[in-house]
Amino acid sequence: MRHALDSLHPITRRGTKLRVGLQDVIVDYTVSPLATPGEPPSVLIELQAMDRLMRISREEAQIANHQATRALIRGMAHEIKNPLGGIRGAAQLLEKAPSGTNVGEYTQIIIEEADRLRNLADRLLGPHVLPKVQQVNIHECLERVRALLLAEAAGRLQIRTDYDPSLPELQADPDQLIQALLNIGGNALQALLENPNPCEPPVITLRTRPLRQFTIGALRHRLVLRVDIIDNGPGIPLTLMESIFYPMVSGRANGTGLGLSIAQDIVHQYHGLIECESRTGLTQFSLLLPFDTERESNPELRRD
Numbered sequence: 001m002r003h004a005l006d007s008l009h010p011i012t013r014r015g016t017k018l019r020v021g022l023q024d025v026i027v028d029y030t031v032s033p034l035a036t037p038g039e040p041p042s043v044l045i046e047l048q049a050m051d052r053l054m055r056i057s058r059e060e061a062q063i064a065n066h067q068a069t070r071a072l073i074r075g076m077a078h079e080i081k082n083p084l085g086g087i088r089g090a091a092q093l094l095e096k097a098p099s100g101t102n103v104g105e106y107t108q109i110i111i112e113e114a115d116r117l118r119n120l121a122d123r124l125l126g127p128h129v130l131p132k133v134q135q136v137n138i139h140e141c142l143e144r145v146r147a148l149l150l151a152e153a154a155g156r157l158q159i160r161t162d163y164d165p166s167l168p169e170l171q172a173d174p175d176q177l178i179q180a181l182l183n184i185g186g187n188a189l190q191a192l193l194e195n196p197n198p199c200e201p202p203v204i205t206l207r208t209r210p211l212r213q214f215t216i217g218a219l220r221h222r223l224v225l226r227v228d229i230i231d232n233g234p235g236i237p238l239t240l241m242e243s244i245f246y247p248m249v250s251g252r253a254n255g256t257g258l259g260l261s262i263a264q265d266i267v268h269q270y271h272g273l274i275e276c277e278s279r280t281g282l283t284q285f286s287l288l289l290p291f292d293t294e295r296e297s298n299p300e301l302r303r304d
């Protein structure tokens, strides 16, 4: 209560144990400072019992984790099996080839498939260069992504922009930001072009907005950048919705399912978060990136 009054910001704690009579109850609570002119300062305390909800969400999280691990292992096995099949087949043909035949075609397959495996391993391991953090204008990154997507779409797609020019610069590696934005934008492009909607022309919208006093995880930030990448495509299949950020989860026949997991990794490095909402005709990915590097930490929240 004192902290809320001193900082003049509401404070929320989740999953706190309270003793009521002889029983322990788990509650979420929010303490909001109320400042009425001419009256002494006061606070509003809201308590919500969470026992049952907590148990359900914990069980659901366990099941979801297990399913994601299974999907990861199956996806990885699948990605490895394909090139291995090619390598084995080419080696068999090589073995049987009469001497003197030109075996270049078979050795080429072996080389290409081995490269495919190496590329997969490289993507799984992530970049091996250190990020080059500098002042970045997010709109320059977005314009780059826009140009790349338009080139790939070759006229089959429109990209609208809705930028807030008052946004300050970020401290980040521009290549990493472009990679994260491109992974998300690329998915939107694929969703739109692979499943064209006969009623509406395909459109991607890139939007930037500031968020003030915004909490990500357990830290409140004075100013956060929100970048929205919106498409009017078919939406994310319901069965995938919970797990799209896990590696190797893909809804596309030739997708590796790494794009979003890499994007989320990059954004996490900058203490940010990617959120997603989707329904038929509207899918929105939002990158939330804090501007302040020395974050305004809140001891009450950090203990969670």
Ligand SMILES: Nc1ncnc2c1ncn2[C@@H]1O[C@H](COP(=O)(O)OP(=O)(O)OP(=O)(O)O)[C@@H](O)[C@H]1O
Residues within 6 Å of the ligand: 183, 187, 188, 191, 231, 233, 234, 235, 236, 237, 240, 244, 249, 250, 251, 252, 254, 255, 256, 257, 258, 259, 260, 261, 283
């Ligand atoms: N904008 C979108 N609209 C519809 N579905 C989407 C969208 N973005 C992501 N998805 C779904 O989420 C899945 C996971 O995306 P992710 O980028 O992680 O992997 P991928 O695109 O399948 O493969 P990769 O990016 O590694 O080539 C996609 O396969 C697709 O089914």
Ligand SMILES: [Mg+2]
Residues within 6 Å of the ligand: 183, 186, 187, 255, 258, 259, 260
């Ligand atoms: Mg992708």
